[in-house]
Amino acid sequence: MDPSAAKLIGAGLASIALVGAGIGIGTIFGNYLQGALRNPSAAPGQFANLLLGFALAEATGLFGLVVALIILFVF
C-alpha cells in the first residue's frame, strides 16, 4: 500500500475515538436530566459537576483527534 494512503486510513481510524466521547457525553447529560427530573431542587447544585463531567468526557474524544492530527502532520 502507498504509505500516504496508510497514513490517511490511520488518521481516520484514530477518529473512531469520538464514538466513546459521544457515548460518554450522552450518558452524562441523560443521567443528569433523569436525576434532575426526579429531584429538581437538587439539580442546580450538581450543574458544576455536569459541566466537569462533560468536559472530561469530551477531552477523551479530542485525544483521538490529536492522534489523528499527529499522524497527518507530524509523520
Add this chain to the structure above:
Amino acid sequence: MSEAYAAEGGAHGAEGGLPNPMHQFEIKRLIDFELFGVDASFTNSALFMVIAACVITLFTVYAMRRRALVPSRMQSVAELSYEFVANMVRDNVGTDGMKYFPFVFTLFMFVLALNMLGMLPYSFTVTSHIIVTFALAAFVFLGVTLIGFFKHGVKFLKFFVPSGVPVVMLPLLVVIEVISYLTRPLSLSVRLFANMMAGHTMLKVFGAFVVALGVLGGIAPLAFMVAFTGLEILVAFLQAYVFAILTCIYLNDALHMHH
C-alpha cells in the same frame, strides 16, 4: 505544525479549492527580535496575549473605579466574575485555599479572554496552540506539586498510596496513581488546545461550505453556522471554566490529600 502546513497551500488550498482551515493558526512574526541567539520575535500570538492582559486590566480597573455600594452595570459584571471564581475556589478548595484565589482568578480571566478574543473574526486564538496551553498547565502542575511538598513534606508521597487496598495490589496501584498524576498537565493542556483548535477548524470548514453553496443554497447552512458560533462561544467559556475548576481540584488534592 500550522506553519509547515500553511506553507504548502496558503489561505486557499493548493488547487484553489476550499480555503485551508489550518491557515488561521499560522504564527506570523510582527517584530523580529533575537535574544541571546533565541528567536524571541513579537508574533501575532504574543500580540493577542498582550491585548488579553490589557483588556482584563482595563476592564477590572475601569469597572471598579467608583466602588459604589450600589454597583453600576460595569461594576456588577466585575463583581460577578469575582464572585464566580471566589465561589469556585471556596467550594472546591475550602476557605484556606482562598490565598490562591488571585492565581485562579488570573488564570480563568486570561484563558477566558484569549478564548473569547479568538471568537472575533480575523483574530488569532492563542489557546489553539498546544505550547501555550502546555506552558500554563505545566505551571499549574509544578506549582501544585510544590505546594503539596511544602505543606506536607515527604508525607505528600502518601497521596500516591490509596487507602483500604490489599497490600498485594499496592505495587500495581501506586504505579497507576503516579502515571495518572503525571498525565494531569498533559490532559489539562490537550483538553483546552484540542477544543479550541477543533472548534475553530470546524467553523472554518463549515463556513467554507456555506460560501461554496452560494446565496440561495447557503441560507439555511448560514443559520446553522450562527448556531455553531453560539456553541463555540459556550465552549470558549466552558473550557476556561474547566481549566480553572481543575486547577482548584488539583490544589485541593495538594492541600488536603483526601483519597
